[in-house]
Amino acid sequence: xxxxxxxxxxxxxxxxxxxxxxxxxxxxxxxxxxxxxxxxxxxxxxxxxxxxxxxxxxxxxxxxxxxxxxxxxxxxxxxxxxxxxxxxxxxxxxxxxxxxxxxxxxxxxxxxxxxxxxxxxxxxxxxxxxxxxxxxxxxxxxxxxxxxxxxxxxxxxxxxxxxxxxxxxxxxxxxxxxxxxxxxx
Amino acid sequence: xxxxxxxxxxxxxxxxxxxxxxxxxxxxxxxxxxxxxxxxxxxxxxxxxxxxxxxxxxxxxxxxxxxxxxxxxxxxxxxxxxxxxxxxxxxxxxxxxxxxx
Numbered sequence: 001x002x003x004x005x006x007x008x009x010x011x012x013x014x015x016x017x018x019x020x021x022x023x024x025x026x027x028x029x030x031x032x033x034x035x036x037x038x039x040x041x042x043x044x045x046x047x048x049x050x051x052x053x054x055x056x057x058x059x060x061x062x063x064x065x066x067x068x069x070x071x072x073x074x075x076x077x078x079x080x081x082x083x084x085x086x087x088x089x090x091x092x093x094x095x096x097x098x099x100x101x102x103x104x105x106x107x108x109x110x111x112x113x114x115x116x117x118x119x120x121x122x123x124x125x126x127x128x129x130x131x132x133x134x135x136x137x138x139x140x141x142x143x144x145x146x147x148x149x150x151x152x153x154x155x156x157x158x159x160x161x162x163x164x165x166x167x168x169x170x171x172x173x174x175x176x177x178x179x180x181x182x183x184x185x
Numbered sequence: 186x187x188x189x190x191x192x193x194x195x196x197x198x199x200x201x202x203x204x205x206x207x208x209x210x211x212x213x214x215x216x217x218x219x220x221x222x223x224x225x226x227x228x229x230x231x232x233x234x235x236x237x238x239x240x241x242x243x244x245x246x247x248x249x250x251x252x253x254x255x256x257x258x259x260x261x262x263x264x265x266x267x268x269x270x271x272x273x274x275x276x277x278x279x280x281x282x283x284x285x286x
Contacts, residue, residue, distance in 0.1 A: 011187035019196050026200050026223050030207035035215045042219050049226055052196070055187060056237040061245050068252055073222075073259050080263045081215060084270045103209030111202030118194045126191040132240050142249070145242045153246065157253045164257030171264030 015055055021048035033088045039077045046070045058137040193234035200227030212277050214269075218262045225255045 021044060028041035046069045053062035118126075135141050146154045200223055207220025229248045236244025269276060 008187070015188045015192070019192075022196060023199055023203075026203045029216070029219050029223060030203055030211065035213060035219075038216050038219050042222060045223065046226070049230060052193065052230060053233055056193065056233050058233050058237065058245055058248075061233060061248055064249060064252060068256060069222075073256055076259065076263060077215070077219070080267060083267065084215075084276070087213065087276060100210055103206060106209060107202050107206035110205050111198060114198035114201060115195065118191060118198065126189060126194070126238065132237065136237075136240065136242070137245060141242060142245060145246055146249075150243070150246045153250055157250050160257050161253055164260045168260040168264045171261070171268050 011055065014051065018048045018051040018055070021045075022052065034086060035081050036078070036086060039074060039081060042077075043070050043074050046074070056137075057132055060137055060139045060142045190234050190238040194231055197227045197231040197234065200224070200230065212279050214262070214266055214276055214278050214281075217278060218259065218266075221258070222255060225251055 025041045025045040025048065029038045029045065032038045032041060046065060050062040050065045050070075053059075053065060204220045204222075204224030204227060207223065208217055211217055211220065229251055232244040232248045232251070236242060236248075266276065269281075274281065
Protein backbone atom coordinates (compact mmCIF):
# COMPACT_ATOMS: atom_id res chain seq x y z
CA UNK A 1 0.00 0.00 0.00
CA UNK A 2 2.79 2.39 0.92
CA UNK A 3 4.71 1.37 -2.20
CA UNK A 4 1.61 2.08 -4.32
CA UNK A 5 1.15 5.55 -2.83
CA UNK A 6 4.84 6.40 -3.34
CA UNK A 7 4.52 5.34 -6.98
CA UNK A 8 1.39 7.45 -7.26
CA UNK A 9 3.15 10.55 -5.94
CA UNK A 10 6.06 9.90 -8.31
CA UNK A 11 3.75 9.62 -11.33
CA UNK A 12 2.01 12.86 -10.37
CA UNK A 13 5.34 14.63 -9.87
CA UNK A 14 6.62 13.52 -13.28
CA UNK A 15 3.30 14.47 -14.87
CA UNK A 16 3.31 17.94 -13.29
CA UNK A 17 6.89 18.60 -14.34
CA UNK A 18 6.32 17.45 -17.92
CA UNK A 19 3.00 19.26 -18.28
CA UNK A 20 4.32 22.59 -17.00
CA UNK A 21 7.49 22.29 -19.09
CA UNK A 22 5.26 21.58 -22.08
CA UNK A 23 2.97 24.57 -21.51
CA UNK A 24 5.79 26.95 -20.59
CA UNK A 25 7.87 26.08 -23.63
CA UNK A 26 4.80 26.42 -25.89
CA UNK A 27 4.25 29.96 -24.58
CA UNK A 28 7.97 30.62 -25.06
CA UNK A 29 7.85 29.50 -28.72
CA UNK A 30 5.06 31.97 -29.42
CA UNK A 31 6.51 34.89 -27.45
CA UNK A 32 10.27 34.81 -28.17
CA UNK A 33 11.44 37.42 -30.67
CA UNK A 34 14.38 35.43 -32.05
CA UNK A 35 13.30 32.43 -34.16
CA UNK A 36 16.39 30.51 -33.08
CA UNK A 37 15.29 30.61 -29.43
CA UNK A 38 11.75 29.71 -30.46
CA UNK A 39 13.05 26.60 -32.21
CA UNK A 40 15.10 25.65 -29.14
CA UNK A 41 12.01 26.07 -26.95
CA UNK A 42 10.07 23.84 -29.33
CA UNK A 43 12.68 21.11 -28.79
CA UNK A 44 11.94 21.32 -25.05
CA UNK A 45 8.23 21.16 -25.80
CA UNK A 46 8.67 18.01 -27.90
CA UNK A 47 10.83 16.37 -25.23
CA UNK A 48 8.31 16.99 -22.45
CA UNK A 49 5.52 15.73 -24.73
CA UNK A 50 7.52 12.51 -25.17
CA UNK A 51 7.53 12.16 -21.36
CA UNK A 52 3.74 12.56 -21.35
CA UNK A 53 3.47 9.88 -24.06
CA UNK A 54 5.54 7.55 -21.90
CA UNK A 55 3.19 8.16 -18.97
CA UNK A 56 0.34 7.17 -21.31
CA UNK A 57 2.18 3.86 -21.97
CA UNK A 58 2.91 4.70 -25.61
CA UNK A 59 6.60 3.88 -25.76
CA UNK A 60 6.87 3.58 -29.52
CA UNK A 61 5.18 6.91 -30.20
CA UNK A 62 7.43 8.60 -27.62
CA UNK A 63 10.54 7.18 -29.31
CA UNK A 64 9.26 8.19 -32.74
CA UNK A 65 8.52 11.67 -31.40
CA UNK A 66 12.09 12.13 -30.20
CA UNK A 67 13.63 10.61 -33.35
CA UNK A 68 11.43 12.27 -35.98
CA UNK A 69 10.69 15.63 -34.38
CA UNK A 70 13.55 16.49 -32.07
CA UNK A 71 16.01 14.59 -34.25
CA UNK A 72 15.13 15.29 -37.87
CA UNK A 73 12.57 18.07 -38.13
CA UNK A 74 14.14 20.43 -35.61
CA UNK A 75 17.61 20.00 -37.11
CA UNK A 76 16.15 21.09 -40.43
CA UNK A 77 14.44 24.05 -38.76
CA UNK A 78 17.65 25.17 -37.09
CA UNK A 79 19.55 24.74 -40.36
CA UNK A 80 17.09 26.94 -42.27
CA UNK A 81 17.09 29.57 -39.50
CA UNK A 82 20.88 29.64 -39.64
CA UNK A 83 20.75 29.79 -43.46
CA UNK A 84 18.43 32.77 -43.78
CA UNK A 85 20.06 34.63 -40.89
CA UNK A 86 18.62 35.96 -37.65
CA UNK A 87 15.60 38.17 -38.13
CA UNK A 88 14.19 39.28 -34.83
CA UNK A 89 10.63 40.43 -34.79
CA UNK A 90 8.91 41.54 -31.62
CA UNK A 91 5.25 40.57 -31.66
CA UNK A 92 4.12 43.01 -28.99
CA UNK A 93 5.56 46.33 -30.18
CA UNK A 94 3.43 49.24 -31.33
CA UNK A 95 0.53 48.46 -29.02
CA UNK A 96 -2.26 46.03 -29.76
CA UNK A 97 -3.74 46.40 -33.23
CA UNK A 98 -7.24 45.20 -34.10
CA UNK A 99 -5.56 42.20 -35.71
CA UNK A 100 -3.80 41.19 -32.48
CA UNK A 101 -6.94 41.66 -30.41
CA UNK A 102 -8.96 39.59 -32.85
CA UNK A 103 -6.30 36.85 -32.84
CA UNK A 104 -6.22 36.71 -29.04
CA UNK A 105 -10.02 36.57 -28.91
CA UNK A 106 -10.14 33.80 -31.55
CA UNK A 107 -7.49 31.72 -29.77
CA UNK A 108 -9.28 32.20 -26.44
CA UNK A 109 -12.54 31.13 -28.05
CA UNK A 110 -10.90 27.95 -29.39
CA UNK A 111 -9.48 27.17 -25.94
CA UNK A 112 -12.80 27.78 -24.16
CA UNK A 113 -14.62 25.69 -26.76
CA UNK A 114 -12.22 22.77 -26.30
CA UNK A 115 -12.40 22.92 -22.51
CA UNK A 116 -16.19 23.23 -22.51
CA UNK A 117 -16.51 20.36 -24.97
CA UNK A 118 -14.27 18.20 -22.79
CA UNK A 119 -15.82 19.22 -19.50
CA UNK A 120 -19.49 19.11 -20.43
CA UNK A 121 -19.65 16.29 -22.95
CA UNK A 122 -17.36 13.83 -21.26
CA UNK A 123 -17.27 15.05 -17.63
CA UNK A 124 -17.50 11.97 -15.44
CA UNK A 125 -16.65 9.24 -17.94
CA UNK A 126 -13.05 10.42 -18.31
CA UNK A 127 -12.09 9.75 -14.71
CA UNK A 128 -11.88 5.97 -15.06
CA UNK A 129 -10.05 4.35 -17.94
CA UNK A 130 -9.74 0.78 -19.16
CA UNK A 131 -6.93 -1.36 -17.89
CA UNK A 132 -4.25 -1.78 -20.55
CA UNK A 133 -2.30 -4.98 -21.05
CA UNK A 134 1.48 -5.13 -21.04
CA UNK A 135 1.91 -5.19 -24.83
CA UNK A 136 0.02 -1.92 -25.34
CA UNK A 137 2.15 0.63 -27.20
CA UNK A 138 5.17 -1.60 -27.80
CA UNK A 139 6.78 -1.63 -31.27
CA UNK A 140 5.44 -5.10 -32.05
CA UNK A 141 1.90 -3.99 -31.14
CA UNK A 142 2.15 -0.90 -33.36
CA UNK A 143 3.76 -2.89 -36.17
CA UNK A 144 1.05 -5.54 -36.09
CA UNK A 145 -1.66 -2.86 -36.24
CA UNK A 146 0.09 -1.09 -39.12
CA UNK A 147 0.49 -4.24 -41.20
CA UNK A 148 -2.97 -5.71 -40.57
CA UNK A 149 -5.76 -3.25 -39.80
CA UNK A 150 -4.15 -0.06 -41.09
CA UNK A 151 -2.21 -1.23 -44.13
CA UNK A 152 -3.84 1.36 -46.41
CA UNK A 153 -2.95 4.22 -44.04
CA UNK A 154 0.63 2.91 -43.92
CA UNK A 155 0.95 2.90 -47.71
CA UNK A 156 -0.70 6.31 -48.10
CA UNK A 157 1.71 7.73 -45.51
CA UNK A 158 4.65 6.46 -47.54
CA UNK A 159 3.25 8.08 -50.70
CA UNK A 160 2.72 11.37 -48.85
CA UNK A 161 6.34 11.33 -47.68
CA UNK A 162 7.56 10.55 -51.21
CA UNK A 163 5.54 13.41 -52.72
CA UNK A 164 6.81 15.79 -50.02
CA UNK A 165 10.40 14.78 -50.76
CA UNK A 166 9.88 15.42 -54.49
CA UNK A 167 8.26 18.78 -53.68
CA UNK A 168 11.17 19.75 -51.46
CA UNK A 169 13.68 18.93 -54.20
CA UNK A 170 11.70 20.90 -56.81
CA UNK A 171 11.32 23.92 -54.52
CA UNK A 172 15.02 23.85 -53.70
CA UNK A 173 16.25 23.35 -57.28
CA UNK A 174 13.93 25.80 -59.05
CA UNK A 175 15.81 29.07 -58.61
CA UNK A 176 19.14 27.51 -59.46
CA UNK A 177 18.01 26.47 -62.95
CA UNK A 178 16.49 29.91 -63.62
CA UNK A 179 19.68 31.64 -62.48
CA UNK A 180 21.91 29.59 -64.76
CA UNK A 181 19.49 29.93 -67.71
CA UNK A 182 20.62 27.08 -69.99
CA UNK A 183 22.54 24.19 -68.46
CA UNK A 184 25.78 23.61 -70.33
CA UNK A 185 25.98 20.37 -72.28
CA UNK B 186 -3.45 5.82 -10.31
CA UNK B 187 -1.82 8.75 -12.06
CA UNK B 188 -3.58 11.75 -13.53
CA UNK B 189 -6.78 10.97 -15.40
CA UNK B 190 -7.46 11.41 -19.10
CA UNK B 191 -9.13 14.79 -18.54
CA UNK B 192 -5.84 16.29 -17.32
CA UNK B 193 -4.05 15.23 -20.49
CA UNK B 194 -6.91 16.61 -22.59
CA UNK B 195 -6.69 19.94 -20.76
CA UNK B 196 -2.97 20.14 -21.61
CA UNK B 197 -3.78 19.21 -25.22
CA UNK B 198 -6.44 21.93 -25.45
CA UNK B 199 -4.09 24.53 -24.01
CA UNK B 200 -1.34 23.54 -26.47
CA UNK B 201 -3.76 23.83 -29.37
CA UNK B 202 -4.91 27.27 -28.19
CA UNK B 203 -1.36 28.58 -27.74
CA UNK B 204 -0.39 27.26 -31.18
CA UNK B 205 -3.43 28.90 -32.76
CA UNK B 206 -2.50 32.19 -31.09
CA UNK B 207 1.02 31.93 -32.51
CA UNK B 208 -0.27 31.19 -36.03
CA UNK B 209 -2.60 34.17 -35.83
CA UNK B 210 -0.37 36.88 -34.33
CA UNK B 211 3.17 36.13 -35.53
CA UNK B 212 4.32 37.49 -38.88
CA UNK B 213 7.55 35.53 -39.36
CA UNK B 214 6.65 32.43 -41.44
CA UNK B 215 9.23 30.36 -39.55
CA UNK B 216 7.48 30.99 -36.24
CA UNK B 217 4.11 30.37 -37.90
CA UNK B 218 5.43 26.91 -38.87
CA UNK B 219 6.72 26.32 -35.32
CA UNK B 220 3.32 27.28 -33.88
CA UNK B 221 1.66 24.93 -36.36
CA UNK B 222 3.82 22.15 -34.94
CA UNK B 223 2.50 23.01 -31.46
CA UNK B 224 -1.08 22.72 -32.72
CA UNK B 225 -0.37 19.33 -34.31
CA UNK B 226 1.27 18.13 -31.11
CA UNK B 227 -1.75 19.18 -29.08
CA UNK B 228 -3.94 17.08 -31.34
CA UNK B 229 -1.46 14.20 -31.05
CA UNK B 230 -1.55 14.33 -27.26
CA UNK B 231 -5.36 14.14 -27.30
CA UNK B 232 -5.23 11.16 -29.70
CA UNK B 233 -2.77 9.28 -27.51
CA UNK B 234 -4.67 10.10 -24.32
CA UNK B 235 -7.84 8.67 -25.87
CA UNK B 236 -5.96 5.62 -27.14
CA UNK B 237 -4.83 4.92 -23.56
CA UNK B 238 -8.31 5.70 -22.21
CA UNK B 239 -10.09 3.27 -24.54
CA UNK B 240 -7.30 0.64 -24.58
CA UNK B 241 -7.31 0.83 -28.39
CA UNK B 242 -4.19 1.25 -30.50
CA UNK B 243 -5.88 3.07 -33.40
CA UNK B 244 -5.23 6.45 -31.80
CA UNK B 245 -1.49 5.76 -31.73
CA UNK B 246 -1.56 4.81 -35.42
CA UNK B 247 -3.37 8.07 -36.14
CA UNK B 248 -0.76 10.00 -34.12
CA UNK B 249 2.07 8.41 -36.12
CA UNK B 250 0.32 9.35 -39.38
CA UNK B 251 -0.04 12.93 -38.10
CA UNK B 252 3.70 12.92 -37.35
CA UNK B 253 4.50 11.85 -40.93
CA UNK B 254 2.20 14.53 -42.35
CA UNK B 255 3.84 17.13 -40.08
CA UNK B 256 7.27 16.13 -41.38
CA UNK B 257 6.04 16.52 -44.98
CA UNK B 258 4.52 19.89 -44.15
CA UNK B 259 7.81 21.09 -42.68
CA UNK B 260 9.70 19.99 -45.80
CA UNK B 261 7.37 21.93 -48.10
CA UNK B 262 7.09 24.94 -45.77
CA UNK B 263 10.83 25.30 -45.26
CA UNK B 264 11.38 24.80 -49.01
CA UNK B 265 8.99 27.68 -49.66
CA UNK B 266 10.75 29.88 -47.09
CA UNK B 267 14.16 29.18 -48.65
CA UNK B 268 12.76 29.88 -52.13
CA UNK B 269 11.26 33.18 -50.90
CA UNK B 270 14.55 34.11 -49.30
CA UNK B 271 16.39 33.46 -52.59
CA UNK B 272 14.03 35.77 -54.45
CA UNK B 273 14.66 38.51 -51.85
CA UNK B 274 11.01 38.55 -50.87
CA UNK B 275 10.49 39.94 -47.33
CA UNK B 276 9.75 37.13 -44.87
CA UNK B 277 6.54 38.60 -43.51
CA UNK B 278 3.24 36.81 -43.98
CA UNK B 279 1.34 40.11 -43.93
CA UNK B 280 3.27 41.35 -46.95
CA UNK B 281 3.04 38.12 -48.93
CA UNK B 282 -0.35 39.10 -50.27
CA UNK B 283 0.00 38.26 -53.96
CA UNK B 284 0.58 34.89 -55.61
CA UNK B 285 2.65 36.28 -58.48
CA UNK B 286 6.01 34.58 -58.84
